[in-house]
Amino acid sequence: MDIEIKNLEKKFNDNEVLKDISLKIEKNKSTIILGQSGCGKSVLIKIIYQLLNYEKGTILYEGKKNIDIDKFSMLFQYGALFDSLNLSENIAFTDYMDNKINYSRKVKSLMADVGLDASNYHKYPSEVSGGMKKRAALARALYKNPKVIFLDEPTTGLDPINSDLINDLIIKVIKKRKITAVTITHDIKSAIKTGDNFYFIDKGITQEEGRCDKILSTKNKIFKSFITGARY
């Protein structure tokens, strides 16, 4: 699914978080949104997902202004698993809530896809590690077979080895299922590894865009300082 965003603006009271954001998310591609912490990346994907309203601008989903958000799915920054439910109930949340009982096969297959051992089926989020929570949250996001998946800082809070494993997993899952992916991150290594196209946001404006394999050869001063960690 193609998603096109034109001149998007968003304010929280007097704080203008997004001033002029324009970008295009291509079908079955992995788009990375880069930017410093607090630059409005999470706000942007919540607006695209229709979880937040916006002041000005246009969002077109396959050329239309409205979309059934059931085609979307999201992996939240810290997983956002429900503490009172075990991993299988979290993954099959909608079916579990509708009292459908034959979800275990699908859940186990998804757990295998994301590298979660079946012995974790009945465990609660508080009983597993951060990496396993992320995997379970990814399985939950994939449960409804989405057309577009939004990944909010999928490697945040993980050590380098687990981050790399999650990145590999994301690439594998996106390619296998032919999903359009939108990933938010400030991790350049992850962006280069998992993305096709990127957009860099700074001070509420789209400052740079291009292909992920060309990130390191950028000429944009602001983006360059973001990559190197130098202040400008």
Added chain:
Amino acid sequence: MIFIENLGKSFISLISGIGKLILFIALFFRYFFKPKFYLKINFKYFINIFISSIPIIALTGIFSGMVLALQSYTGFSRFSAESAIPNIVVLTLTRELGPVLTGLMISARVGSSIAAEIATMRVTEQIDALKTLNTNYYNYLVTPRVLALTLAMPIFVTLVDFIGVMGGYLVSVYKLGFNENLYLVNTINFLSLNDYLSGIFKALVFGFIISIVSCYSGLYSGKGAFGVGSATTNSVVVSSILILFSNYILTEIFF
């Protein structure tokens, strides 16, 4: 000038808070009568609330009844009216102290926990996750808690009334030397169904107030640990004030 500005800001914030709460209640009823009932969740919350509150309810009842009997004795013995103690204990408990004290204790025990749980869910993006899973958070979070607490409160008040009367009985018979049969006969004779039912109606209203205020405080909490803390405090303070205020209004209406 700054004082007037701050006063204005506080006034606007108060009015906006009341408006949001009214809107929240309206939306609750909208989704309540157009429901997707999660029976499993409703039943689970009812059992949770019920079991976790029984000890505190029992303690509230027994000590209230015992203190009432002792205090009434101190006053009534001056006029040789000790025989009125059973009547005072049972009427005070069923009409006023039972529902009000239960309401205040449940607001601290259950209301604060509801507010903290929902506020934590907001802070950790679980509420957003519910939306992405096509689940209405009124149906999943608010309705089960409001239903469970509103239905549990009359049972709690009945228990407090009963245990409180027993507390009064224990003090009166074993400490003050009352005749045990006479105490029970006086208690039963003086209690009318209306006294009990007025307390039960109050319990229903208080249960609704506590649950709706706690859910609202949790859902509109601020960010981080401070937001969760404030939501918890607000839920207890606002519920308690509304319980005391509505108790006066209901007493005016009933008696």
